[in-house]
Amino acid sequence: MGSFSIWHWMIVLVxxxxxxxxxxxxxxxxxxxxxxxxxxxxxxxxxADDKRTVEHRADETVSPAKEKVSKS
Structure with missing residues (x-):
């Protein structure tokens, strides 16, 4: 009862x-x-768009801050 025979599938196809x-x-x-x-x-x-946006230069460095900012 749980499986379909070939005739069931033929009727569905028709x-x-x-x-x-x-x-x-x-x-x-x-x-x-x-x-x-x-x-x-x-x-x-x-x-392809993602690959273009991810490219960056690794040799660039960030210079450290020259002055410290103190809270008053």
Missing amino acids: IVLLVFGRGKIPELMGDMAKGIKSFKKGMADDD
Whole structure:
């Protein structure tokens, strides 16, 4: 009772094909693929931006303060 037989899956497949139609399913998969590609491209662009902002010169030093400020 807990598992589905091949006939259950065939009935579900027929119902899905009737609801969405034969041409609609490939269109949905194509839209999903375009979304995934766009997401990956955005992530790659974001990583490239992060690498540019992290670069800095390590040989720069900070000069110490010349005067001490005392509280009155």
